[in-house]
Amino acid sequence: MSAEPTTLFERRPRLRPEILLSEPLLRGPATVHLIRDPVVGSAFEVGPKEHFLISRLDGERSLGEIGGEYAREFGKRLGEANWNRLLGLLGGRGLLVGSPRREVVAAPSTPARVGGLYRGSLRLVADADATAERLRRLLSPLLRPVVLLPSLALGLALQVALVVGIETVLRDTWWLLRHPVPLMAVFSLLWTSTVAHELAHGIAARRYGAAVSEIGLRWRLPFATMYCRVGDYRFLPRRRHQLTIAAAGALANLLFLLPFGLWWAVLEPADPTRRTLSGLLLLGGVQALVNLVPLPPLDGYTMLAHLLRAADLAADSGRYLRLRTRDRPAAARYPRRARTIYTAYGIGSCVLVCLLVAAPVTAAYALFAP
Structure with a gap:
């Protein structure tokens, strides 16, 4: 029988197995991951650093071991306050094995x-x-x-x-x-x-x-x-x-x-x-x-x-292109990949709309022209 952990860093918390984690998604200038609890239907977004930690809560690695991996990856070691904040968030949402499930007020059933x-x-x-x-x-x-x-x-x-x-x-x-x-x-x-x-x-x-x-x-x-x-x-x-x-x-x-x-x-x-x-x-x-x-x-x-x-490609492209006309220094703070994707999609979608408008006109001319 394994001994109970005596310090926070010896704990081995485990994410509930049904919790879903997404791949990295581009959201405006940031990279995010989606986390979803399919049982209660709740979902939220976290950054790459939080995802790095959450995805390693497998019940096998201790917080000290995960913290060592984090330090090697990001060059910073987490203290107890950081871990308590993260575990409090996950436990409060009922995402960890053994944590009380969050009380969710049952929404009225969707009518047929x-x-x-x-x-x-x-x-x-x-x-x-x-x-x-x-x-x-x-x-x-x-x-x-x-x-x-x-x-x-x-x-x-x-x-x-x-x-x-x-x-x-x-x-x-x-x-x-x-x-x-x-x-x-x-x-x-x-x-x-x-x-x-x-x-x-x-x-x-x-x-x-x-x-x-x-x-x-x-x-x-x-x-x-x-x-x-x-x-x-x-x-x-x-x-x-x-x-x-x-x-x-x-x-x-x-x-x-x-x-x-x-x-x-x-x-x-x-x-x-x-x-x-x-x-x-x-x-x-x-x-x-x-x-x-x-x-x-x-x-x-x-x-x-x-x-x-990309999490919301069309809306984020529109926001970025408007930002370029109003606040170029703020737009320049977007990562290069985001700037390229949003600019290309904004221009490309405008061209596509023009082509879609021209297509029925061309077809009508082909049908009615002598």
Whole structure:
């Protein structure tokens, strides 16, 4: 039986195993780490030094040993006051094994339906995480790389074929837009594609260990869309898993179009069905690819933020660029990496917005010009 520690530095506190720690994230001029207690849903941010200490509270190393590692890394040894402050913070939040759980006033349960007739949301399943897990298991044979990668290659080849024949595809789409019956059929299929898009996020999240908090329907009449909320994906240790979860929706859209693309490819050019399929493939391809544009709230923006390890890329870029015009010495205090990322994203997002505005104008000219 081990002896009880007689000094603070002999203690071996342990972080509760379910506590989640994120990788370093850029937050304005600072680098932060997120810490989340999934049991009570609380979260907060700490700096790199605090994360260095908290991540080593494994119950094996003593505070003296961790303090020695800290001194070698940062050139400063922590005193008892520093440790008492940190342990008091963690213990007060109930994050340490053996510390009393923080009393959290139970929030009223979120109603299944929020909002009114014209604008609101409706939760469709009681346990979204379990539903996503069942879908993942059901579709697991199709998620193997030997099936998924060739299918994605065919989906991208289909988009190339549409670009090659864009003149005919645009003409067929213009025909579709003037015929309500086939247009309604196409819109129904595109809405089904959005369902696949949202569920794909949840399936990918379950595949890599992230939780799915809610699956439901959101509407703002006359439009209604599915949604799938994924939680804790920022705490996944591998960046490629975060990117895959964010990209899963657009990839599902491309795969959804694949059987229609094969049907379109075997039809004769004069076949009326081919016109409808051309419009479906063009509109569906735009739906998938626009989601990859790195502007909020699109999936491409989430992917770029994961890639750059930035906590709030768009807002922080805007704040930095405004600071450059008002207080250049303060802006100069940003680290070089932050200055580069925020400047590049601010300029790049402006260019992207201009291109997105110009694209429909160009398409309209191609349709209506003699």
